[in-house]
Amino acid sequence: MKNKLDQIDFKIISILSDEAQMPYTEVAKKLIVSPGTIHARVRKMKEMGLITGASLNLDYSKIGWKLTVFLGIYLSKSSLYKQVMDDLVKINEVVKIHHTTGKFDIFIKMHTRDSMHYREVYQNQVLAINGIKGVESFISVEEKLIRHIQFDS
């Protein structure tokens, strides 16, 4: 797995990170290489596991899901993280789960329609999980930046 990436690879990633649906021919034009090259590079990076997929960016508030909430979770025993994470996966409103070191043991992100919906999920689903000692919540008021790393090297 000794695939070295060059500037062209990084530029492809930079472009597609912002606009995953841009046709490869257009990417090729921007970088002044042939479409076949883009194709081969992208396939290589997918095989390497660098590119794991592509997803839509959605503005949930446009369909009435107005709340984005982060929860910092304390476990009663740190070793329970695996089981608690498995339980969290089952909650539909949870979109990201991170096992972390530092103040919290687990950090999650969730979307809900409104504060009532949030409270319901929080009380009936999150707090019902065994092994959770405490939770701190942070409501996102504004999301400022969505981007990927600009790789200069």
Place this chain on the structure above:
Amino acid sequence: MKNKLDQIDFKIISILSDEAQMPYTEVAKKLIVSPGTIHARVRKMKEMGLITGASLNLDYSKIGWKLTVFLGIYLSKSSLYKQVMDDLVKINEVVKIHHTTGKFDIFIKMHTRDSMHYREVYQNQVLAINGIKGVESFISVEEKLIRHIQFDS
């Protein structure tokens, strides 16, 4: 802006959220509608602002960016959030910035190559910003779930 979404719209979003690069013809086949319908629906949702774009999912660790860190930031005055967020945008390693209520004023996510790189960015760039009173950091050990909401309604 009275665009009601139906089951087909939600299914399109569900499919493309996982696989943004899937051809519309294939989406059409899955949902048993014509390609033209998919096209029209996606365009409608883009015009509504629901779909804001598409991005690649990258596994940064594959190119040696092994650390994902969350920082919870306390401001010396809450009103400074705008200016501090603008300064944070300028840091290349920062990929997400949320203005939050709760314990922290601002919550960010960043990627770095290793702990030395992290320390350097943290000390020289984050702490150098005016208006930041304190920071708590959480290092992500494992990312468990990347998905979008399954809209049932």
Place this chain on the structure above:
DNA sequence: GGTGAAAGAATGGAAGC
């Protein structure tokens, strides 16, 4: 507002450089 077909464009190999 959906369908299906048609023209144009992009994809994804293969062969050669």
Place this chain on the structure above:
DNA sequence: GCTTCCATTCTTTCACC
């Protein structure tokens, strides 16, 4: 390992339902 070429497949529009 990149490029060009080509057959296949996809996109995108539009007249019709």
